[in-house]
Amino acid sequence: MSCVSHVSLSLHSKRGFDVRSFGTGTHVKLPGPAPDKPNIYDFKTTYEQMYNDLVRKDKELYTQNGILHMLDRNKRIKTRPERFQSCKEQFDLVITCEERVYDQVLEDLNSREQESLQPVHVINVDIQDNHEEATLGAFLICELCQCIQHTDDMENEMDELLQEFEEKSQRPFLHTVCFY
C-alpha cells in the first residue's frame, strides 16, 4: 500500500496479510495548522520524533485531528516511514490510493532494470483524503485483498475480480502489471 505522505498503515496487522506500507513522495507531509502550512519531514525522521515534534507544537490540535493517535499507532508498527522507491524487495501486488501515487509507482518500477521478469500487479483505488472516505476505502481495500488472497490463481482471476469490485464500489480502478 503506498500513499503520498505515507500516513496510513491501516491494513497492518489485520487479517494476516503480509503487508508493507510505503510512501512515494520525497517527503512526509502531515496536516498543519492550516492547509497551506503542512508539517514536512524527511524519510529519515522517526514516528517518535514526529510525535514529539507535534506534541511540542500544538498538542491540543493534533490530538483533536487524530494525527497524534495515528503516529502513536504507526510507531508501534515500525520506527520510521519507508519510501517505496528505495525498497528493493519484490512484491506480488502493490495497491495505491491515489492516481498520482500510482503514476509514481509505475514510473519507478518501469525505470528499474529488469532482471527476474517476475510480475508485480499495481492497482489504484482512488480514495479522497477525508476521514469518512478513508474508512470506507480501507474496508474496500481490505476486502479486495481478501478476495485476491482467496483466488486459486490470482493472475488469471484478477481481471474479473477487479471488474466486479469496480461495479460494486462504483469507482474506477487502475490496474497494470510491471516486471522486476
Place this chain on the structure above:
Amino acid sequence: SMAEQAHGSVASQLHSSEEDRAFDMTTSEKVVELLNQAALISTEEKLIVLKQVQELIINKDPSLLDNFLDEIIAFQTDKSIEVRKFVIGFIEEACKRDCELLLRLIANLNMLMRDESVNVVKKAILTLSQLYKVALQWLVRTKSVSDMQEACWDMVTQLKEDVLALLDSDNDGVRTYAIKFTESLIITLSPRTPDSDTPKKQEGDISLDKIPKDHTYIRYDTLCDEGKLALEQLLKFMVHPAISSINLTAALGSLATLARQRPMFMSEVVQAYETLHANLPPTLAKSQVSSVRKNLKLHLVSVLKHPSSVDFQGQISTLLLDLGMSQSEISRCTPATVQPRKRLHHEPYVEGKRTKMEATLVEDDDDKEEPAPVVTPKSSSTAGTQSSIDLTAEFLLPLLNPENVANLFPYELFIYKLLEQAAYKSPVTEEAPQIKKLPEPILPTTQPKAPGASGRKKVFKLADVVQPFSEAQIEKLANMAIKRILQSEKAIAQSGMSHVRVKLLARLVTQFEGGKKNDLLQFILEDMRGRSELAFSLLFHEYNEYLGQQPSGSLDSYEHCLFTLLSGLQEKPEQRDGLFTKLVLEAPVITDSALEVIQRYCEDESRVYLGMSTLKELILKRPSRQYQYLNVLLNLSSHEKEKVRSTALSFIKRMYEKEHLKDCIEKFALTYMQFLVHPNPPSLLFGAGEDTEVAASWTEETVRQCLYLYLSLLPINHCLVHELAAVYTEAIADIKRSVLRVIEQPIRGMGMSSPDLLLLVEYCPKGAETLVTRCLHILTDKVPPSPELVERVRDLYHKRVPDVRFLIPVINGLEKNEVIQALPKLIKLNPIVVKEVFNRLLGTQHSEGSPSMSPLTPGELLIALHNIDSSKCDMKSIIKATNLCFGEKNVYTSEVLAVVMQQLMEQTPLPILLMRTVIQSLTMYPRLAGFVMNILARLIHKQVWKYPKVWEGFVKCCQRTKPQSYNVLLQLPPPQLASVFERCPEMREPLLQHVHAFTPHQQAHIPASVMAVLEANSRKPEPEPQPELHHPEIIEEREVPVPKHISVPAPVSQAEPPAPAPIVFTEPPPPQQQQQQIPARREEEEEQSMEQGETDHAALEVTSEAALQQMEVSEEASQSNSISEKTDEPMEESAAMAVDAPDQPKDESEDVLPEAEESTVD
C-alpha cells in the same frame, strides 16, 4: 502491498539452531542431515531447509553439487507447489553455476514445464528465460559440440517453442509470462548495436551479434530467423481483438523494452503502438482503457527518450498529444537534436546490418557465406509500389516454414518427387525408381497413345524407357531410401532440418510392415538419447495409426514399438537422463507388455528409485488404469531384493495417505497377511511363473513376504493390528514364531499409548496371548510401562487370562504387594524368564533406558523370596531365585545383605533358608564374619535348634567360621552343644583346647555342664532335638531358657573381636575367595542350561524373546499333551517333600544350604 516474503525470522532461528548442532560436521554431512530432515517436515520448514542445502552446495561448496543433485531434483514431484517451484529455482542456479548440468537438468525443467499447477509452469517459464541464454552461451563457447549437447540444445529449442505456444494458453497469467519470455528471446536472438540501451546486469548476456557465423553447431541464421519469428508472434499477439488488458499492458511494456534495447525494431514498435491506439480492443472495460492508455503514454515517453527515436518523434508526439500530454511535456522528453545527428552517422551501419540479416533469411538452404543478393525489403509503408505477386509472396513466404511444408504435402508426394528426379537422371539403371503404389501421376501415358498417327515426331514416353520393378526390387529400393534418410542424420541436423527428417521417418515407417520398423527401432536404440525425438515421433505415429483404424484397430504395432523402446532403455546399463521416465509418461497408452518392462526396470536395484517414481506418476496421473499400476508397485513390496522392497514400501506409504488409493493398498496388505492362515504358502509367493501346486512349507522368508506391506502400514493405521491378531490365532506355530520376530519395529513405532494396542491388550483374543505378550515386551523393552498399559494388563490378568507371564513386561508398574503375590508363580517359570524378571526388578536390564522404578528394593525382593509360602512354591525354585540374587554382586552388596540377614533373623518363625543365605553372604563377603557371629549369637536367643533346617545350617556355619565361632558355640546350652559335637565330632577337641587357653578367671565363667560336654568323649547322652514341629511358632521361647551369663562377658575379646554390625567394606574380597565362588557359579549355569535343554529352545538371544518362547512352547504343549509340565511336576513334589519331611536323607537337606559350602569345606 502483499509481499511474497520468506518468513525471515523462522528461517534465521532454524538456521542458527542448525548451526549449533552441525558445528563440527562437514558440509557434506550437513547436507545429508538437512536432506534427511527435509523428507519429514512440513512444507514451510522444508523450503527453509532446502534453501540452506542450495546455499551449501551451490555457493559454499559447489563440488558437492553433483553428488546431491538427484536428491534435490527428487523434490520435483513433491506435493507442494512451493517446493516444486524451489526445485525450478534450484535448477536455474545450478545450471548457472555449472553449465554441464544442463545436460541432466533440462529434462527435469521440461517435466516441470508440464506441471499441473500454473504457478509451477510460470516459474519454469521464468527460469527458461534465463537458461535459454545460459545454454546458448555455453554451446557457443564449445568448439566441438557433443551429441549430448546437441540433444540438450534440441530440448531447449523445443522448450522455447513450447513457451511461445503458450501465448495461446487459456490462462491469462501464463500468457503474461509467455510474453515476457518472448521479449527476452527476441533480445537474445537479435544483435546488440551501439545504440542499444542495455541494462547493466545484462551487459554480459549473449545476443545474436556474439554468435559466430561459422560455429560447428549453432546456426546464426536459424537463430536469427527464430528471433524474427518471435517478434512476429508477439506483434500478432498484440493485435488480437480479444486480448486481455493485462496481456496488452505486458506486451506494451515488452515493445518499449525492445525499442530501447534493440532500436532496429523501433519502427515496428512505433507502428504497433499506433495501430493499438487507433484500435483499442473492444473487449476492454472503461477503466481498463484508462489503464492501457496510461501505460501506452508511459511507454511512449520511455521510447521517445531513446536517442534512436529521432526518426519517429513525429509519430510519437502525435500519439502523446492524443493521449493528453502537453506539447511542452513532450518536448521535455525529447532528446536533444544534437544526439540524433550523431546517431544518424551510425545509421548506415545499423541499416546495413539489418539488410544482411534479412538477406540471410532468404539464402536459407545455402550454407556458404556469400554476400546477400540485394533484395531490399522495405517496411510496409512502401508496400504500395510492390506488385501483387510480390505481395502474395510476402504473405506466403513466412508461412513456408519447414514445419508447415512437411505438414502440407503427404509423404508420398515428397518421396515421389525424389524418385522422379532420380528416374530422369538415370532412366535405365536399377536406381530408376518407380513405385507401384503411385500410378503414373506425372505423365498421363494415355494421352500420347497414338504414336505416329498424327505424323508428329515420336513423343517421349516414359513407359517405353522404364520397366516395372519386381516386388523385391521395390522392397529393396524402399529399404535403401529409408536407410539413406536414416544415415543422413548428421547432414540434416547441420542444416537445422532434423525435425522434418524425424517426422518423415516416423510417417514413412509406420506405413510399412515389420522389417523396416525393426530397423528403425534398432537405429533409435543405438543412440536413444540423441534420437529420442525420433522415438517419440514414431510412437505417436503408431498410436495415431491405431486411432485411425478405430474401431477395429489393433494396438499390436504400437505395443511392439513401445515395448521395444522401453526394453532397449531398460537393458542399457546406465541411463541418467530420465528418458525411460519420459517415454513412459508420455506414451499415450501403457500396454501390458510395457508394464512388465516398467516392473523389470523397478526391479533393477540401481534404478529402483527412478522406476518407482515413474510408476508413481502413472498411478497418480493415469487414473483409468491406476489400480493396475498400483498393483505392480504393491507386488514389488514383497520383492526378494531388499532395496526394491524398501523403496516400494516407502512409495506405497506415501500413497497410502491418498484417500482413493488407501482401500486398495490396505486390501492388498491384508490379503497377503491372510495367506498366513493357509497350511502352505500360496504359489503366488514364488513368482508368477510357477503356479504349480507348491507343497513347500512356510519358511521365515515366505512369512515375511506376506507381512512386509502390512507391517509398514501398521504404524500409520493402528487399527490394522486387530487383523494381525485374528490371523495370528489361526496360524501354525512356525508362523507364529516368525510373526513374533518381525513385529518389533512396527509395534515400537505404534508406541504404548496407541489406543488400538491398548485395546488389543485388553481384549486379548484367545490364541493371541503370546502375540500380546510379545507386544508388551517390545513396548517395555526400553521404557517403563505407562499406567494405562499396566492397568490393561492387570485387567487382562485378573479377569481373563490368569497367566503370570503377562505381568512380566509391566512388572515394574505393579504395586509392591502385587509383585510379592506373583513371585511364587514367577520363579517357577523357565530359568531364563526368571532371570529376566529379576533383571527387571533389580534394574539390571541391559537396556540403556531410564533406571526402572522397581516396586521392590533388592533387599525387599530377597526377603520376599525367603517368605514365600512353601505350599505355593517348591524350595528348589526359591533357592534358584535367591541364587539369581546372589549372582548380582553389584546389587547385593555386603550392606544390603547385612540388612537382609538382620531382618530375616528378627522374623518369627525363622525362614527356612535363613542360614543358607547367611553362609552364602559370608562366602561372598568374608569380612562379614564378625557380623555373622552376632547373628549366630542372636539366633541362640531365638532357640535356633528348634528349626531343624536352620539349626543344621547354624552348625555348618559354625564349622566354617571356626575359630571365630568358638565363642558362639560356648554360648549354646549343653544339650545343643552336645548335638553340635554329635554332628561334627572333630569340633570338640579344638574347642576344648580353646577353653584351656583361657585364663583361670575366664574359665570360671564356663558352666560345669558345658565343660562336661566338652570333656566327655561320648559319655553324655545325646541331647535329642525337640520333636520337630512343622509350625515352629508354637514353641515358646521360655521353654528352654538361655544361659544368660555366657553372653554378657565376651571371654575371648582380645583374641577375636566381633565385628560391629553393619560394616562398610570398600576393599575387594581376597582373591582365593573369588576362586571359591567360581565352581559354584558354574554349577548353577550347568543346571540352567540343562533346563534349557528340556524346553528344547536353547538358542535364544534376547531374554524377552526367551520369555515368550517358553510361553509359546508350554502353550502348544498344553494343547497336545504336555511335556514340559510333566517334567515340572516331579520337581515340585520333591521340593515339597524337602519342606514337609525334615528327616530326609542328607542330599535333600543340602538344598537348603549353599552348594558353595562343599568347595570351601574341602
